């Protein structure tokens with residue numbers, strides 16, 4: 001069991017409710033999803049029943065109080081993300097976008113009318129949401145976006161294109177970031193059945209195959225003024241990304257733990273040379289120990305960051321460090337696990353190559369590894385190197 005990797009006994013520092021939430025989520029995912037995820041990945045399928053299943057378990061927007069949400073603390077939310085990504089980063093991506101990038105901005109910046117209209121439907125998984133910040137020509141620098149929002153007095157008009165929206169083609173609701181006439185970034189909540197909204201699924205992905213990625217076009221889309229979020233500037237989308245990045249820091253280590261568990265088990269059973277198991281060879285042990293060490297370090301970081309979040313003290317630089325470090329280490333761990341499995345590591349029989357390919361996307365989205373390095377470089381030196 002993965003708990004055995006807990007060398008520093010950090011489980012002792014989780015509250016009883018946090019541990020029971022983690023164990024409940026793990027048991028639910030093992031029972032309902034573990035057997036199916038490799039097939040979904042192979043088929044490039046995100047099953048439509050997932051949102052409702054996750055909603056029933058309270059996995060969507062869990063930190064929100066009321067509106068049908070679980071009302072966990074941030075440590076509990078982190079543990080939920082860790083358990084989902086232990087199975088697959090694509091499923092965690094769905095839950096991250098729905099919770100951190102759609103429900104969080106509606107809860108934080110929306111008026112009561114849209115909170116009541118949308119949050120319960122998103123919490124239950126009846127509705128799916130997506131988040132559009134990235135454009136084809138503006139990824140790491142969203143401040144240069146070209147999507148436009150015009151104020152027409154009693155309503156708003158949205159024009160432009162977005163790319164790489166997770167959940168896009170199946171979404172009922174989209175949180176879209178665009179510039180107003182004054183050039184300020186604003187967020188609007190768009191019902192995707194509005195005239196002028198079109199989504200197209202991005203096919204043929206190597207990575208996050210059990211997750212939907214889409215392009216979106218908005219042509220003269222009429223939006224009620226009540227659907228404008230009460231925040232201006234890039235701090236709007238960045239505040240949402242902070243919550244999602246924090247969840248990714250936890251999630252990526254769930255994937256890494258799964259890889260270590262598979263590699264350790266395999267190395268204890270597979271025999272090569274002198275009828276000895278792989279784990280009896282020093283070079284194999286060195287790899288296993290590196291995986292084990294990085295997982296324990298990352299989990300200590302996550303727990304500390306979770307407590308800072310729960311105390312309302314988490315800072316953007318801390319979140320950047322956790323996202324950058326943990327995803328990068330998880331990617332390295334997935335690679336080492338694949339190596340230990342030899343040829344068998346490239347098959348769907350084992351989860352390690354699926355995690356490896358998924359983590360390539362996780363390393364890129366929500367700020368690439370190098371963008372977080374630049375954020376931290378600026379924080380440390382006071383000099384921007386973007």
Ligand SMILES: Cc1cc2nc3c(=O)[nH]c(=O)nc-3n(C[C@H](O)[C@H](O)[C@H](O)COP(=O)(O)OP(=O)(O)OC[C@H]3O[C@@H](n4cnc5c(N)ncnc54)[C@H](O)[C@@H]3O)c2cc1C
Pocket residue numbers: 097131132133134136137138139140141163164165166167208213361364365366367368369370371374385386
């Ligand atoms: C599967 C998937 C799902 C996604 N989901 C969403 C979503 O739901 N909503 C959304 O809005 N977006 C989403 N994205 C988009 C994602 O956030 C962007 O891909 C990411 O921000 C990087 O942008 P880019 O791909 O345009 O890369 P670029 O910005 O073109 O960067 C390419 C490379 O250049 C480097 N680079 C860029 N600028 C600098 C610099 N100043 N100095 C040094 N190096 C630099 C980067 O680190 C990277 O290595 C998703 C992406 C993927 C792959």
